[in-house]
Amino acid sequence: MVFISWNVNGLRACLKKGFTDFYQAYAPDFLCLQETKMEQGQADVPLGDGVLEYWNSAEKKGYSGTAVFTPHAPIDTAYGMDIDMHDHEGRLITLEYEKFYLVCCYTPNAQDGLKRLDYRMEWEDDLREYLMSLDRTKPVIYCGDLNVAHEEIDLKNPKANRGNAGFSDQEREKMTALLSSGFTDTFRHLYPDVTGAYSWWSYRFNARKNNAGWRIDYFIVSDRLRDKILRAEILSDIEGSDHCPVLLELDI
Helix, strand or coil, rough: CCCEEEECCHHHHCCCCCCHHHHHHHHCCCEEEEEECCCCCCCCCCCCCCCCCEEEEECCCCCCEEEEECEEEEEEEECCCHHHHCCCCCCCCCECCCCEEEEECCCCCCHHHHCCCHHHHHHHHHHHHHHHHHHHCHHHHHHHHCCCCCHHHHHHHHHCCCCCCCCHHHHHHHHHHHCCCCCCEHHHHCCCCCCCCCCCCCCCCCCCCCEEEEEEEECCCCCCHHEEEEEEEEEECCCCCCCEEEEEECCC
């Protein structure tokens, strides 16, 4: 099965930049989107017959939001993690299947000056507990824009960015805690030493042209799926957003 995750930074805008052609070219089993910035029905998303749509939109218009597109009907669906303080921004969708849970996530940004860091820490702890509770039932495939570059290898300029949102010690430690709780970063599992592999670039300073980026988009799986990983790729040639899609293929 092929899974793709992409922060589209506004799906309506991305639809005008080749989104449909991208979907048809890759035809993934699951396409997980973050930062849709819309509600279902606000734009036509012509992905073909038989493609099911699952949306979790923020209460605030034009903000945040997640969606999953798939031809595979789930056993069950959940939106959010059933914790009120986390469930108003459309950040989480869980689809249950016979052999796994698929969790699409758009992690809150700690923001400039780390002014939302305290909330981010609460989110991380609650999200980790949520994933671990799912994992006790069946394996988890967790993906999305997780808004953290875990290690120095995961961004172009680690020294200059240390302490900034997405590369604070606190956020990095929460990713370490998650991976220490029975989960695997699929890309780093296959490519532990690869440098220059990024999924987000600022729109400023010709960052994408110069590949001055960050790897903040992930597929993370339960450790017991580690031997099922066939491919983990960053599709850096795909444009249409300040993020590029990331891909995972599992033998599942």
